[in-house]
Amino acid sequence: MNNAVDSNKWVLGVDVGGTFTDLVATTESGELISTKTPSTPDQSDGVINGIRKIAELLKVSYDTFLENCPLIVHGTTVATNTLLEYDGAKVGLLTTEGFRDEIEFRRAYKESVFSVRLQAPHQIVPRRFRIGIPERLDKEGNVIKELDEKAVRDSVRQFVNEGMEAIAVCFLFSFVNPAHERRVKEIIAEEAPDLFVSISSEVLPQIREFERVSTTIVNAYTGPTMQSYLNHLESKLRQQGFQGELFVMQSNGGVQNIEQTGKLAAGSLLSGPAGGVSAGAFIGEKSGNENIITVDMGGTSYDVSVIEQLQPTITTESWISRYRVALPMMDIHTIGSGGGSIAWIDSGGALRVGPKSAGSYPGPACYGRGGTEPTVTDVNVVLGYINPDNFLGGEMKLDRDLAEQAIVKHVAEPLGITAIEAALAISQIVNSDMSNAVQYVSSQRGYDPRNFALMAVGGAGAIHAGRQAEDLGINTVIVPALAPVFSAFGDVAANLKVTELKTRFEDIDAIDLDEINQDFEQMEKIARGKLGGESIVKHFETRKYIDMRYKGEVHEVTVPVRSRTKRITALNLEATIKDFHGMHERLYAHQDPEQSIEILNLRLDLIGVREKLALIDEAFGDEEPNRAKSGERIVYFEKEPNTIPVYNGSLLTPGNLIAGPAIIEQWGTTIVVYPGQEALIDANRNCVIEVQQARGGQQ
Structure with a gap:
């Protein structure tokens, strides 16, 4: 790949997290490279360091890479951290x-x-x-x-x-x-x-x-901090030869230029996790799964979101740091269950996990940095799911003895059980908490999780996803090849997007379609003035919505308008009303077609569709994965130990079939294939796990 930059233009996605800054670069021809670098107090330093690392991997100079980079899309926690x-x-x-x-x-x-x-x-x-x-x-x-x-x-x-x-x-x-x-x-x-x-x-x-x-x-x-940061980052990049455009991932799943992002900083409060959900929709389409539940398990949190028919669910009812932010945002539910979540016994003698976290420093006991309380990562080390000698591809060594000592002291001895029994109990509790989080965004919102595939990303997501799928009655788990840098990949794949809205509070029977169409026309005109990115937009799409409710209700339902023409007709409106009744039934288990309907708001999404990201599809080869087998390991799925095969994920190729129980080790993540499950490496090197419903998932 020495001359890759000379012949290709690279689009770069950058996602800044609390611990790592993730980067993914890709070309129109489907070449792709990714890396991680430690995040820095000034996020721009971590971004620059990451770009230098990407250039080194490509064996070109930093300046040459920037000159051949027409677009950088940035997922940032600047606004989020400012409010939190x-x-x-x-x-x-x-x-x-x-x-x-x-x-x-x-x-x-x-x-x-x-x-x-x-x-x-x-x-x-x-x-x-x-x-x-x-x-x-x-x-x-x-x-x-x-x-x-x-x-x-x-x-x-x-x-x-x-x-x-x-x-x-x-x-x-x-x-x-x-x-x-x-x-x-x-x-x-x-x-x-x-x-x-x-x-x-x-x-x-x-x-x-x-x-x-x-x-x-x-x-x-949040605006002044965001504006200052983006101007600072752009100035640094310009001084170092960047001549392309800088965009920022928005909470609604689209990307926007830095000028508009600076003005509407509240629109990027979920900039980081939104990238992961956008990537979930992209991989779902590539894998033939239109309905996806994404689960992202990091060090301190577990983020869950629903994608239906390749469209991420959107909400206007977000509370962030105890403040209401009513802008359209990805509907992402977060709980305090991550690799660093601490297991503890409450005053009633019950075992609990989280939300308190050990963080990165001192971190889990197995990190050897002074942490003494047992965490989910310690549990996964003791149960054999994580190889302490191959954490982060061997970049970091973990101490199993310290992990076991923490579990024994704080859980096993107080409860009068063995260390393995305590670890299994902690694992079961955290799995249950995470399954409940999935049900919160699925069952409680009118979705049947059995109709969805579970997409596990983040460093620890793929360790637990197989068990959650069994508990929830889900048949398929997808672990993307880029799971450790998934949000950065979503930044690369996302389209531009601007949302406009206008309040029209009136009875549905009083609607003047000419006025409604004029409103939507004006909203689209305003949106086009904000969207920008003319040099990278292939074509535009508009999506129209009407917020509707039964007369006298407090909450409304945002209903997509089904129209193939630019203008909404009486037939379109009739179909939208019918859809409203169905959505109301799904959300609230009730519909009343005879009841009067009110509309509150008109909404319009203007989407600047970019050239679709190309991923190279590799031909399927031999099913036999033995060339990737790196050894065996003792693990505990129950009280009795099991000796199971371990595979080097970097050596697995499309078509390889791995029968569970087995473990697949990749840089940045570990995949556990539980007993009765099978994992297939697909044409894009994603790991697709088929789940046997032997544990009695939802019926």
Whole structure:
């Protein structure tokens, strides 16, 4: 591959995690290379280090690689960490007089309803920095009270004196008539042009006051940090010869240029895991599986998401760090079950696992860095699933004795059982917790998990996925060849995407189709102005949705509009209404075709479709995998030990069939093929495991 860069243009995907920065580079012809490098406090340093490592692997200079890289797509945790660590900008809020406490009322939402000790959320905008401005619109957008511009100027000057870095603006009914908010933005530009400004009519122009003010505040809180980081990274890359375009993975599964990402930082709060879900849809299509449940098990968390008919599920009801963010986001459910999750015994004598984690430092006991509490990784070492001499391809050695000592001291001895029994109990509990998380996004959302394949990614996902599949009645587990760098691969594969919305609160019977079509036409025009990426977009696609509910309900259902033409017809609307009844039945086990229906919002996704990523399909060879067999190992699936074969995943080729029980070791991940299961290496070197339902999964 010495001359690969000379003859190819490389598209680079970069995903920054808490421990590692993952990189995947690919060409139009299907060549692909990946690597990992330690993440750094300044994420841009880790990105640059990773690019240098990619260039070294290709045996070309760093400058040459950058010159031949027309596109970098970046998944980043900058916005996420800013909100999770409450380390954002100093924000002031301007809102309609009398409504400055809306952010604290929270629609009376409380995470733990019966806990009197639950602390209020950290105030990212303290009350003294929330100012009510005399102005008022009615629900039709008519002016009841004119905007007091003097009050606005006085407030902005006060914020400047207080050292504010950003201002959020959210007025009543601005989603109907944004004139007052836009005028405030102009005044801020006159008084304090260096301040970051976030107005709700641009961030979330839809009905529901609390959702709008919360999302707008979060955007103002995270925006300056995100904007600064992206400008810093781009400046570094430009100085070093990068002439292409820099895009950022968004929470909705699309990618966006850095200018728009800087303005709408709240849209990238799930930038990292969204890349993995996008990759799941891509691999699902390649493998012939339209319905996928992705499970990503890392060091501290377990992320689960549903992909139906190759479309990731989207939600507008996310809570992040106790703040509501109502922008469209991948519906990703996270629990505190990862390789570093600690096993402990509660005050009632019950064995528990997580959510507390040992992290990277000191890490699990087997790391030998001073950790003394037993973790899931320690359990997998003691049970023989992980080879302590071949962790991360041998880059890191683990200590089995320390792992066993931790399990004995903290679990086995207190419960009066053996170390193996304790390890099996911990493994069973964490598997059960993860299966419950899968059911949360599937069964509880109206999906039958038996109709889905389970796609396991992340460092530890493939160790546990076989057991979860048995528990859930799932027949197929897919472990992608790029599982350790899956989110970075998703960054490379994703299309551009912009979501626009407009509130129309009315009865379905009162809809004027001409007006609806005009609204969608205007939304598409606005979206095209934001999308960018003309040099890499092959063609555009639009997808239209209507938020609908039965009259009197609190929650709505986002229903895709089935239309093959640009305009929505009466027949299209009738089909959409029929789909609404079916979706309502699936979600809430109830439908009433005679009940009146209301619409709340129109939504439009504009997708800039890129050249489809080509993966080289290899021909199937011999089924026999013996050339990849590296030895045998004692493992424990039950109390009695089993001696099973171990395979070097890098030597397995398409067509190889591995009968369980067996272990496949790859750099960055270990795959456990449980008894009664079979694993096939497919044409793209993904490991596809067929699961025998002998343990009585869901029926």
